[in-house]
Amino acid sequence: MKIVVTGGLGFIGSHTVVELQNENFEVVVIDNLSNSSIDVLDGIERITGKKPFFEQIDLRDKAAVQAFFEKHDDVAGVIHFAASKAVGESVKEPLLYYENNVVSLVYILQELQKKPEANFIFSSSCTVYGQAEVMPIAETTPVQTAMSPYGNTKQIGEEIITDVTKVSNINAILLRYFNPIGSHPSAEIGELPMGVPQNLVPFITQTGMGLRESLSVYGNDYPTVDGTSVRDYIHVVDLAKAHVIALQRLVNKKNSDKLEIFNLGTGTGSSVLEVISAFEKVSGQKLPYTIVPRREGDVTSVYANTDKANTVLGWKTQSTLEEAIASAWKWEQKVRNSR
Numbered sequence: 001m002k003i004v005v006t007g008g009l010g011f012i013g014s015h016t017v018v019e020l021q022n023e024n025f026e027v028v029v030i031d032n033l034s035n036s037s038i039d040v041l042d043g044i045e046r047i048t049g050k051k052p053f054f055e056q057i058d059l060r061d062k063a064a065v066q067a068f069f070e071k072h073d074d075v076a077g078v079i080h081f082a083a084s085k086a087v088g089e090s091v092k093e094p095l096l097y098y099e100n101n102v103v104s105l106v107y108i109l110q111e112l113q114k115k116p117e118a119n120f121i122f123s124s125s126c127t128v129y130g131q132a133e134v135m136p137i138a139e140t141t142p143v144q145t146a147m148s149p150y151g152n153t154k155q156i157g158e159e160i161i162t163d164v165t166k167v168s169n170i171n172a173i174l175l176r177y178f179n180p181i182g183s184h185p186s187a188e189i190g191e192l193p194m195g196v197p198q199n200l201v202p203f204i205t206q207t208g209m210g211l212r213e214s215l216s217v218y219g220n221d222y223p224t225v226d227g228t229s230v231r232d233y234i235h236v237v238d239l240a241k242a243h244v245i246a247l248q249r250l251v252n253k254k255n256s257d258k259l260e261i262f263n264l265g266t267g268t269g270s271s272v273l274e275v276i277s278a279f280e281k282v283s284g285q286k287l288p289y290t291i292v293p294r295r296e297g298d299v300t301s302v303y304a305n306t307d308k309a310n311t312v313l314g315w316k317t318q319s320t321l322e323e324a325i326a327s328a329w330k331w332e333q334k335v336r337n338s339r
């Protein structure tokens, strides 16, 4: 069964390609290599014994998207990861984000709408909930006005898909990720941030390697367990497996609605200091850090209610925070030592 994975060489995309191939799906990766490396294909091959079919396409090129779906007219499902995801950059360059994240989505859906039947999975984010009033966050928690153009592209994307499923043969699942971290346990693939990492765990592992002097902890005056902000960190392999289960749900017509939404998290919140101490435990070394003022736009606490994903999707995370951080650390060491 042929599955298209857009952004399939990126962080979450590449881990999902591995899990799809492990379940014997035939994977076609689309990636424009804007924030990924062609070498990821080799990493996937070393893990699974199989190199996915690869097409270097920029999804903002409507003609290229059309030509792709004409060539691959036997696609059973599309998992759409390809998007820009740096919050700060999106504030500076909103149109780049609307073009990359919204225009591309429209072009893909236009092609899928032509088919008698199509299955579509969308990478969304818990950012759509903003700072929810009640924790943990269930799928019924109201979506709030986006705090950045990036967040807005995820909300608009969700709305576009919702509208299109009402009038087309497209069945869709929106997956709202909490904070994905870690890497495949083989350390053959992992997160490869370009430039200075904005996300916590890659910044920690780079600091652990001595590439960065010290981690800035953004605020210790939040109303949380130790004053630092709380997130739900989920191992990327657990997250990848959820995509395979969601896809199987669609292709086996087990979905109860044309559009379904699932939160993907562990259900447990961890503070920044707890993440640091987990890193120190798995690496056996102290992490240099300083407390600095809060980062603009950060929320206090976000973690998932996983009931719906557990019971309806039949998926549950398996890895602990420490296992996820250990895998990120193993990957970081491998990347640095191989260069």
Ligand code: UD1
Binding pocket: 085, 087, 125, 126, 127, 151, 179, 198, 199, 200, 201, 203, 215, 216, 217, 218, 219, 229, 230, 231, 272, 295, 297, 298, 299
């Ligand atoms: C951010 C985005 C989110 C997006 C995700 C994509 C915001 C508000 N949210 O999530 O919409 O989907 O990235 O990757 O930007 N921290 C530090 N020091 C650092 C880096 C982070 O203390 O150097 C703290 C943050 O304050 C936060 C936690 O670590 O509490 C996690 O931060 P990060 O990894 O950037 O993820 P989010 O901000 O949760």
